[in-house]
Amino acid sequence: MAExxxxxxxxxxxxxxxxxxxxxxxxxxxxxxxxxxxxSLLGKAHTVMAEGGMAAAMGNVDDRDNWRxxxxxxxxxxxxxxxxxxxxxxxxxxxxxxxxxxxWGAIFDRTPDGRILQRNxxxxxxxxxxxxxxRTGLEMIRTLQDHAIHQGIDxxxxxxxVILLMDGNRCVGxxxxxxxxxxxxxxxxxxxxxxxxxxxRAFQVTSNSWEYTADGQALAYNAGAALLDMEFVQFHPxxxxxxxxxxxxxxTEGVRGxxxxxxxxxxxxxxxxxxxxxxxSSTADNPEEGWRYTQGDKSARRxxxxxxxxxxxxxxxxxxxAGRGSPHGGVFLDIAWIKEKIPNSIEHIKKKLPSMxxxxxxxxxxxxxxxxxxxxxxxxxIMGGIQVDGDTQMSSVDGxxxxxxxxxxxxxANRLGGNSLSDLLVFGKRAGEYAAKFAKERWAGKLDQxxxxxxxxxxLAPFERGAAGENPFAVQSELQNAMxxxxxxxxxxxxxxxxxxxxxxxxxxxxxxxxxxxxxYNTGWHTAIDLDNMLSISEIIALAAIERKESRxxxxxxxxxxxxxxxxxxxxxxxxxGDGRPKVERVPVVPLTDEMKLVIEENK
Amino acid sequence: xxxxxxxxxxxxxxxxGHFVDYATAISPGMVVLDAVHGIQAADxxxxxxxxxxxxxxxxxxxxxxxxxxxxxxxxxxxxxxxxVPVTVEPMKTFPHVRDLVTDVSxxxxxxxxIQKFKPxxxxxxxxTWRVQQADVDRPQEFRKCIECxxxxxxxxxxxxHNLHEEFIGPRFxxxxxxxxxxxxxTGDRLKDxxxxxxxxxxxxxxxxxxxxxxxxxxxxxxxxxLKERVxxxxxDPLGGLFKIIR
Numbered sequence: 001m002a003e004x005x006x007x008x009x010x011x012x013x014x015x016x017x018x019x020x021x022x023x024x025x026x027x028x029x030x031x032x033x034x035x036x037x038x039x040s041l042l043g044k045a046h047t048v049m050a051e052g053g054m055a056a057a058m059g060n061v062d063d064r065d066n067w068r069x070x071x072x073x074x075x076x077x078x079x080x081x082x083x084x085x086x087x088x089x090x091x092x093x094x095x096x097x098x099x100x101x102x103x104w105g106a107i108f109d110r111t112p113d114g115r116i117l118q119r120n121x122x123x124x125x126x127x128x129x130x131x132x133x134x135r136t137g138l139e140m141i142r143t144l145q146d147h148a149i150h151q152g153i154d155x156x157x158x159x160x161x162v163i164l165l166m167d168g169n170r171c172v173g174x175x176x177x178x179x180x181x182x183x184x185x186x187x188x189x190x191x192x193x194x195x196x197x198x199x200x201r202a203f204q205v206t207s208n209s210w211e212y213t214a215d216g217q218a219l220a221y222n223a224g225a226a227l228l229d230m231e232f233v234q235f236h237p238x239x240x241x242x243x244x245x246x247x248x249x250x251x252t253e254g255v256r257g258x259x260x261x262x263x264x265x266x267x268x269x270x271x272x273x274x275x276x277x278x279x280x281s282s283t284a285d286n287p288e289e290g291w292r293y294t295q296g297d298k299s300a301r302r303x304x305x306x307x308x309x310x311x312x313x314x315x316x317x318x319x320x321x322a323g324r325g326s327p328h329g330g331v332f333l334d335i336a337w338i339k340e341k342i343p344n345s346i347e348h349i350k351k352k353l354p355s356m357x358x359x360x361x362x363x364x365x366x367x368x369x370x371x372x373x374x375x376x377x378x379x380x381x382i383m384g385g386i387q388v389d390g391d392t393q394m395s396s397v398d399g400x401x402x403x404x405x406x407x408x409x410x411x412x413a414n415r416l417g418g419n420s421l422s423d424l425l426v427f428g429k430r431a432g433e434y435a436a437k438f439a440k441e442r443w444a445g446k447l448d449q450x451x452x453x454x455x456x457x458x459x460l461a462p463f464e465r466g467a468a469g470e471n472p473f474a475v476q477s478e479l480q481n482a483m484x485x486x487x488x489x490x491x492x493x494x495x496x497x498x499x500x501x502x503x504x505x506x507x508x509x510x511x512x513x514x515x516x517x518x519x520x521y522n523t524g525w526h527t528a529i530d531l532d533n534m535l536s537i538s539e540i541i542a543l544a545a546i547e548r549k550e551s552r553x554x555x556x557x558x559x560x561x562x563x564x565x566x567x568x569x570x571x572x573x574x575x576x577x578g579d580g581r582p583k584v585e586r587v588p589v590v591p592l593t594d595e596m597k598l599v600i601e602e603n604k
Numbered sequence: 605x606x607x608x609x610x611x612x613x614x615x616x617x618x619x620x621g622h623f624v625d626y627a628t629a630i631s632p633g634m635v636v637l638d639a640v641h642g643i644q645a646a647d648x649x650x651x652x653x654x655x656x657x658x659x660x661x662x663x664x665x666x667x668x669x670x671x672x673x674x675x676x677x678x679x680x681x682x683x684x685x686x687x688v689p690v691t692v693e694p695m696k697t698f699p700h701v702r703d704l705v706t707d708v709s710x711x712x713x714x715x716x717x718i719q720k721f722k723p724x725x726x727x728x729x730x731x732t733w734r735v736q737q738a739d740v741d742r743p744q745e746f747r748k749c750i751e752c753x754x755x756x757x758x759x760x761x762x763x764x765h766n767l768h769e770e771f772i773g774p775r776f777x778x779x780x781x782x783x784x785x786x787x788x789x790t791g792d793r794l795k796d797x798x799x800x801x802x803x804x805x806x807x808x809x810x811x812x813x814x815x816x817x818x819x820x821x822x823x824x825x826x827x828x829x830l831k832e833r834v835x836x837x838x839x840d841p842l843g844g845l846f847k848i849i850r
Binding site: 041048107523 | 617631632633634635638644645646649650651652653654655656657658659660661662663664678680701702703705707708709712715716720721723726728731732733734735736737740743744747748750751782783786788789
């Protein structure tokens with residue numbers, strides 16, 4: 001039996017993006033000894049890539065905005081599968097979380113009277129996104145990071161968790177390794193917060209980095225926690241499509257918020273052709289009105305380019321399939337056209353969208369102030385995740401909390417842009433607060449050496465197989481192809497069945513993965529370990545997507561292209577069955593209170 | 605563009621190592637990080653390399669490409685001479701870990717020593733602040749920093765003279781500058797800059813500005829103004845006399 005160092009904490013946070021850092025700050029401020037595990041270096045987590053902004057109904061730009069409108073927008077965007085209590089808390093608490101960031105050193109763009117500026121975004125009725133140009137995520141993570149380092153939190157940079165440690169149905173810590181030396185460590189904690197982000201690396205075209213391998217979802221699932229809404233994956237409508245090496249990199253929705261328009265190869269603004277009924281009353285029916293909306297005209301309705309992401313992504317896919325796409329299989333996103341409207345458009349675009357300008361100039365040799373971009377859908381986000389209590393963020397496992405992308409509920413069937421950064425803050429804080437409370441009320445649970453030894457043995461097995469084993473990168477690449485092609489933006493039952501068979505075959509190959517070299521910073525080894533999480537969750541996504549026989553939000557089925565009233569009543573929950581296989585079942589959607597119904601009605 | 609190119613990549617751990625040549629297929633629009641990933645997936649599964657966003661936003665994939673500190677994800681192959689091998693090495697200013705990965709933890713330790721943001725009391729009726737955009741343009745420039753540490757890598761005070769204990773480097777001078785220039789901040793870091801942070805070591809060769817992938821004018825907009833403030837505070841004979849009389 002091997003001996004591993006044991007680190008003791010009241011609260012252990014796995015993940016150091018917006019949600020993880022916010023949770024850790026809250027737990028530490030509650031007087032808890034707090035540790036944070038981060039797969040990358042501190043400040044590099046996925047939050048850093050967020051561009052557009054964080055949604056909070058502060059009403060700085062349009063004083064008609066308030067939490068009720070934000071709540072109604074979020075529910076409509078999520079097609080009413082959202083956990084309504086979370087949507088309520090989110091809408092009410094987001095403004096305070098934004099002001100708190102300012103008090104910690106964030107410097108947002110300003111209104112003419114010196115308040116925090118807010119911008120338009122898809123699905124939000126009023127300008128609502130606090131932002132810093134198009135690098136809001138960087139501002140947010142850096143502010144949290146720079147604040148956190150003075151709160152007495154221990155940070156384990158470049159560490160990866162392999163399993164959660166359990167004492168019956170109680171989570172009592174985690175077991176993982178440091179990348180640099182490849183040594184195992186035990187983290188013994190009274191409460192654990194998962195804030196590990198999403199699953200995008202399971203898809204080929206993605207805006208997500210190597211870290212997004214479904215770790216939190218898989219850790220929780222394997223520990224017995226329930227997952228929810230796993231069929232709902234968000235394909236962001238605008239990723240780069242050319243050149244090949246940058247395919248999938250995000251192009252912020254902020255481009256459209258600032259007046260950018262989508263056109264097909266014939267120059268037609270195709271978004272006007274397909275406006276869903278429940279958005280007709282709030283969407284412009286001519287280009288002029290849409291333009292006025294983006295420039296702050298309160299009497300104008302939003303342009304159809306700012307409809308929800310699921311809808312825009314499908315419209316783009318339709319144009320491409322119908323042969324009306326751009327040369328490299330996307331459509332055109334044009335911000336340069338605003339020169340017809342604004343005299344100093346070049347400087348204006350550079351000021352409003354500096355990193356987009358930079359990104360296209362450097363990676364695609366294209367000047368967005370002069371030419372249209374080519375864009376197409378890219379795997380961006382998963383609405384589903386670990387099922388949590390709306391107030392406390394505790395999962396169905398005692399002492400295990402989840403916040404941010406790895407948790408489910410807030411976004412329902414589709415997330416509005418800008419609701420993620422605010423989600424991280426609102427529910428990161430709550431998870432930290434309630435994890436701290438839990439830790440103070442409970443004794444530390446017991447560690448079980450057998451769990452640790454099993455996990456270590458499995459983790460090290462690829463070294464024994466060596467070069468004779470499967471190349472883990474090859475297995476990962478095949479999984480990405482399968483998920484992209486078979487469980488992507490447009491889904492069919494038989495294709496998803498094929499995906500499940502493929503995942504099963506890949507699982508056998510992954511179990512035979514081999515690695516050369518030693519344990520120090522061995523990226524092949526890290527990939528081999530990550531494969532298991534990705535395969536488990538990919539299968540669960542496909543199973544849930546097969547089960548939901550309708551189209552709603554991010555989940556579009558060619559064989560069931562319409563929304564069904566029956567399916568509107570259920571979320572899908574996935575747990576590990578007694579046979580070790582995923583069990584998918586319908587659970588009723590969290591019912592709206594009478595007040596919520598009223599709020600939704602008054603904002604129709 | 606040729607179909608194949610050769611990359612001469614540093615392999616090894618803890619300071620020992622050697623270059624290994626890898627030929628890999630290339631395609632239009634590729635950046636150095638793509639080539640490194642291609643080599644890693646096919647020929648060198650265990651090659652250590654950091655990356656995250658692949659879009660110049662996170663500052664993880666810093667390296668020295670043909671001897672120049674750069675982000676691998678933002679260095680396009682069509683800007684390099686591919687008729688000869690492209691060398692890719694780890695940053696030299698930090699302790700080597702393995703292959704292209706270095707130990708940059710010194711940077712994180714330095715930051716914790718700098719006085720944190722200390723805002724004045726909220727003064728607007730709604731309990732927040734009013735700040736004009738023009739007053740935050742400058743600190744916002746510095747807050748674009750993605751902490752790639754290329755400026756630290758290229759700075760001769762750190763790279764050649766190893767004064768890590770006496771000099772915080774360009775990254776943390778702009779970090780200090782954004783705090784000092786934030787209109788809400790009430791802290792005073794000038795004494796620290798002079799006595800502890802070694803601002804005097806910078807002799808404004810502007811190498812840091814040249815390598816900054818965010819194009820922050822580190823020397824002109826941050827370091828020189830900070831030097832001027834330090835001089836005003838501590839080395840101005842007339843001002844000093846004035847302070848004594850007052």
